[in-house]
Amino acid sequence: MKYETVITPKHGTQLNLRDLVRYRDLIFLFVKRDFVVAYKQTILGPLWAIIQPLLTTIVFNVIFGNLAKLTTSDSAAAQQILIPGFLFYLAGTICWSLFSQTVTKTANTFLANSRIFGKVYFPRLIMPVSTALSNLIPFVIRFVMFLGFYLYFALSGGYGIHVSGYLLLLPLLLLQLILMGMAFGLIVASVTTKYRDLIHLMEFGMQLWLYGTPVAYGLSMIPERFYPLYMFNPVTMVIVIFRYAFFGVGYFHIGYYCLSWLITLLALLLGLKLFRKVERSFMDTI
């Protein structure tokens, strides 16, 4: 007698990405639910998505730009082109917030959904995937805000900013930010079902990570001989290329870009493996 589904104590080795396709409607509905729920019964609605990065940008602008006078250029050769500091920080902040919020939300997958996970089965991976996609909604709002400021600065003249060919990479950049966020989020999620206290560590870790990424300063602040080490942070290249795309000046290195993809994919693989290991029995320990 052959059975279609066989449940055994050991988890399978394959990742069952096919399930994601089969349950794509569920992903869509979860994203839709998150959207509806987030902005129903709020006065300012989607504006909330803007306020937080806007404040961060202003703080960065004042502290790192005006007081500490850190450079806002990504390559030493391009010092002469003036980039408005505000726009520089805004670009970094919206990219960083897409990444960091994806990490945090994905990391909370098990804890936030333990009730529904305890009652009904669907491929558990649906949850982090739809959370990550839901995170695109506030990003889109922020991106529109960014474009508004961008056009203002670009048209008002006095600044030499212009888009560059790297703009074509934009979809890839966003995809990479989301995948990276999911990857590290999944790793944290899997580890925190066992060691709950690591979730506090994560907040601190993200803070540190932010300063290890050229968001509040330009890449040229880092001496070039440290790049082989510095570029192991996969977020760096994404943010740097994002700025290059919009400001027409910056830094690009195909090798480091490939390295950041490699790290992203390795982290994602590790995250998925850990997640698969934990998803089958986390209900017993949570």
Next chain:
Amino acid sequence: MGESIIRFENVSKQYRLGMIGSTTLREDLQRLGARMRHQEDPTKKIGRSQLNQSLKIGDTFWALQDINLDIEKGETLGIIGRNGAGKSTLLKLLCRITAPTAGTISYNGRIASMLEVGTGFHGELTGRENIYLNGAILGMSRREVASKIDDIIEFSECGQFIDTPVKRYSSGMYVKLAFSVAAFLDAEIMIMDEVLAVGDVAFHKKCISRMKELAKQEHRTVLYVSHLLPTVSELCNRCIVMDHGHIVYDGATPDAISHYLENDVETATSIDYTDTVMKRKPWRHAVQLLRASFPGKNNAIFHDEEPIRIRLDFKYLEDSEGISFRLDLRAPDGRPIATSLKERFLSGKSGQEASIVLEYDLPELTQGRYQTVFTFLYSVEGNAGIGLESREGLSFEKKYSSLIDPRWDSSKLGNIRLAPPKVV
């Protein structure tokens, strides 16, 4: 023999008790270190048998042991047993909510689980949006839901509110809507855990007949866990009885139910409270119950007119005067049946231990099983009294050999048989 659709092979499930947050990192590192030095696990508890010993945090226990079960297509299988017998664990494994510790479970087709209705319902979404979401969680595609949504709405009796957010629904409507989604899912296997216990009587009937119809006409397989024996006997054609993680009976529903009722008598005739912790704090802790027993009995079955004697050993924790005692009788499902109150008859000095034997003559109580609750209290005029100590007590079975009682159906006639009238 029909076609097998679900098979459990030597399935076992082990749990660790009280492991919220599971292990600590330190414990895991200790364990890892020991393993590398080929020593015994230092964090493992050794040499404690599970039986007759209160389980402590960190202990493991087997919620299911060596379950072998074959379920055929189109069967409606009832699963009954005491709390903690492993019924829900069995369903959880089948629904893939948690993985078995050993053994294999195989099945064909899709499973619609209704371990709790309305899982994933979101208050801010409308009834219609929730139907789509809930259907998708249960594995339906949007197109499938769309083709059935009219049936679902009609069955749920929520038609006029379907575009209202469900947070404005009454709990009854909520449950009806949730059940309807699950009931219209195209799943070969339907799993229900007490969900039919909700909703009003008419809807309850409607659900049962819908499940029966699905099993008969469309050859769906239904697994139903419940304490409501009448519903089980109405719905299921086969029934298993579980006890302590084992299947102790498997057969036709009426036989299984009588097996369950006969063997489910708690043989305990005494309870020791001294090392158990109270769940709920009393208003004042003036009395502590130490032990309770049925003196001179070796089982907890009381026949015919036999009075029920309860011996209570307790301790005064402060100087007390005029303490009352209340006995509550409950049905196994927790329904209150009757209460007896003996007022202001216990007095003692702080620290003094005392024991009393109370004799209850309960000829009106019909055949069946009863759970007692012991409560010490101060009676206050015009008030419910001040609780001092309240404990879940012994349970007992009342049996009659007379002709009238074996046919007494307490679900229809109640648990108290009043004395016949005098004709005047």
